[in-house]
Structures are given as C-alpha cells and as structure tokens.
Amino acid sequence: MKTAIIGAGVMGRTLLSGLQAAGGWDLVASTRSTETATKVAEDFGLPIFTDNHQAVADADLVVLCLKPKNILQVAADVAPALKKHAAVISIAAGVNLADLKTALPALQPLLRAMPNTPCQARAGMTVICPAPSASSEQIKTVKRMFEAVGRALILEEEHINAVTGLSASGPAFIYLVIEALADGGVMSGLPRNVAVELATQTTLGAARMVQETGQHPAALKDAVTTPAGCTISALLRMEDGGLRSVLARGVEEAARRAGGLLSRES
Numbered sequence: 001m002k003t004a005i006i007g008a009g010v011m012g013r014t015l016l017s018g019l020q021a022a023g024g025w026d027l028v029a030s031t032r033s034t035e036t037a038t039k040v041a042e043d044f045g046l047p048i049f050t051d052n053h054q055a056v057a058d059a060d061l062v063v064l065c066l067k068p069k070n071i072l073q074v075a076a077d078v079a080p081a082l083k084k085h086a087a088v089i090s091i092a093a094g095v096n097l098a099d100l101k102t103a104l105p106a107l108q109p110l111l112r113a114m115p116n117t118p119c120q121a122r123a124g125m126t127v128i129c130p131a132p133s134a135s136s137e138q139i140k141t142v143k144r145m146f147e148a149v150g151r152a153l154i155l156e157e158e159h160i161n162a163v164t165g166l167s168a169s170g171p172a173f174i175y176l177v178i179e180a181l182a183d184g185g186v187m188s189g190l191p192r193n194v195a196v197e198l199a200t201q202t203t204l205g206a207a208r209m210v211q212e213t214g215q216h217p218a219a220l221k222d223a224v225t226t227p228a229g230c231t232i233s234a235l236l237r238m239e240d241g242g243l244r245s246v247l248a249r250g251v252e253e254a255a256r257r258a259g260g261l262l263s264r265e266s
C-alpha cells in the first residue's frame with residue numbers, strides 16, 4: 001500500500017520514522033518548503049515532494065499531518081489528484097469529519113485520528129474515528145499504521161473532544177506530576193537527577209501495572225498502603241489538596257477547549 005504523508009513536521013516525521021522502522025510501508029511525503037523537503041529526504045531516504053498532487057498521485061492512504069488552519073484548504077486542493085478509493089486520514093485537532101467531507105469528493109473514504117506526542121517514543125496513544133465511507137479493511141490498516149508508534153483504538157467521533165482532553169493533552173499533565181514528585185524527592189534530600197529518574201520510572205512502572213494486570217487503579221493503590229503507613233498518610237495529604245479532582249477537572253477543561261480549537265486557530 002502506497003502511503004503519502006502530507007506535512008512532515010513533528011507528527012509527520014514521527015509517523016515516517018515509526019512506519020519505516022516497522023517495515024512493509026511504501027512511503028512518500030510532501031512539505032510546503034524545499035528546505036524541509038531536502039532535510040526530510042536526507043533523514044529518511046524517501047521521495048519527498050513540494051507538490052502535494054505528485055505525492056498523492058498513486059497513494060492508497062493519504063495522511064494529512066498539517067496544522068488545523070491549513071488542512072481544509074490542502075484537502076480541497078489535493079482532492080482532484082486523489083485515487084478514487086484512497087483513504088484520507090486527518091490528524092488535525094479540532095477539525096471534524098463533516099468539515100473534511102466538504103473539502104473532498106463525496107464518497108472518498110475518510111478517517112480522523114488523534115495521536116499524542118509520546119508517539120515520538122513509540123509509546124503513543126492514538127484514537128481513530130472512521131467516517132462511514134471508510135471500509136473495515138481501511139480501518140484495520142490505519143489502526144496498524146498508528147500501532148507502529150504506540151497503541152491505537154477505534155472510537156466514534158462524538159468522543160473526540162474527551163480524547164483530546166485526556167490522551168492528547170495528557171502527556172503534559174503527567175510531566176507536571178513527574179516534576180512534582182521529583183521536587184518532593186529533592187525536598188527530602190535526593191539529588192535532582194536521581195529524583196527525576198525515580199519519579200519517571202515509578203510513573204512508567206505504575207502505568208504498566210495498570211495495563212498488564214488489568215486491575216482497577218484503586219485496587220493497585222490499596223495494595224501499596226499498609227495500615228498507619230507512610231503511603232496512606234501521603235495519600236490523605238494529597239486528597240486534602242484536591243489532587244484527584246484537580247486532575248479530573250483539568251481533563252474536563254481541556255476537553256471543553258478542544259471543541260473550539262479550529263475557530264481560535266483561524
């Protein structure tokens with residue numbers, strides 16, 4: 001399957017890198033400037049175009065890795081050059097399937113995806129929302145594409161703002177948590193680099209415990225707390241500070257803001 005990545009910025013390059021490492025993907029890409037095209041061609045050893053029509057000409061999958069404010073214009077521009085059954089995938093935050101549909105031929109298979117920055121470490125979380133025009137085979141292929149850079153899940157588009165608030169904004173929340181835990185370690189006498197390493201690996205380990213045991217996080221938390229011990233004492237202090245509701249309300253706030261992203265960008 002020939003795959004065209006339109007836009008080779010942070011996310012476009014992340015996908016190129018993951019797909020190249022996974023192997024079996026026939027890749028081309030395009031950028032706006034010749035400077036970026038030259039650099040990306042050098043880094044990946046792939047055909048990189050500055051003409052989007054050339055990039056999509058033979059492509060079965062076309063991934064639009066563009067800023068939200070550019071995406072509809074570029075989609076409309078490449079529409080006449082697309083193969084009839086090529087699946088178009090947009091990763092632009094805040095641009096919904098109905099808007100994308102207006103820029104493309106009526107029956108063009110269409111999917112929307114919301115990845116996150118840990119895709120760069122191939123530990124990403126991507127949610128894929130297919131339009132009815134996408135075939136089950138195309139949905140499977142697009143899922144496999146994002147699995148090259150982490151995990152991927154298929155959901156209805158009605159959930160996309162909540163997804164944006166949780167998994168797309170979420171890495172920033174966890175960085176803050178890691179930094180705060182490390183501060184606590186430093187305050188208790190650890191060197192900064194040691195504190196960051198301990199906080200990071202503890203976060204990673206706890207996440208893997210939730211993922212691998214399938215247990216509810218509350219059950220895993222209970223297993224760490226001994227009666228009258230230091231962990232339950234710290235947890236009560238965190239509850240006093242409203243940590244749980246601050247995090248939950250933060251996700252809710254990000255989800256609410258996600259609904260108006262495009263109108264603020266343009």
Ligand SMILES: NC(=O)c1ccc[n+]([C@@H]2O[C@H](COP(=O)([O-])OP(=O)(O)OC[C@H]3O[C@@H](n4cnc5c(N)ncnc54)[C@H](OP(=O)(O)O)[C@@H]3O)[C@@H](O)[C@H]2O)c1
Binds near residue numbers: 008032070
């Ligand atoms: N970064 C994230 O964490 C993240 C997470 C989820 C979703 N997203 C979404 O991913 C999308 C891309 O974000 P990004 O961070 O990768 O952006 P970026 O780093 O700014 O990259 C944008 C790329 O688009 C290219 N471009 C602009 N206009 C073009 C055109 N007309 N034709 C072809 N290429 C064109 C640019 O080329 P030049 O360099 O030549 O100008 C650049 O390579 C956004 O819609 C964002 O909402 C990002």
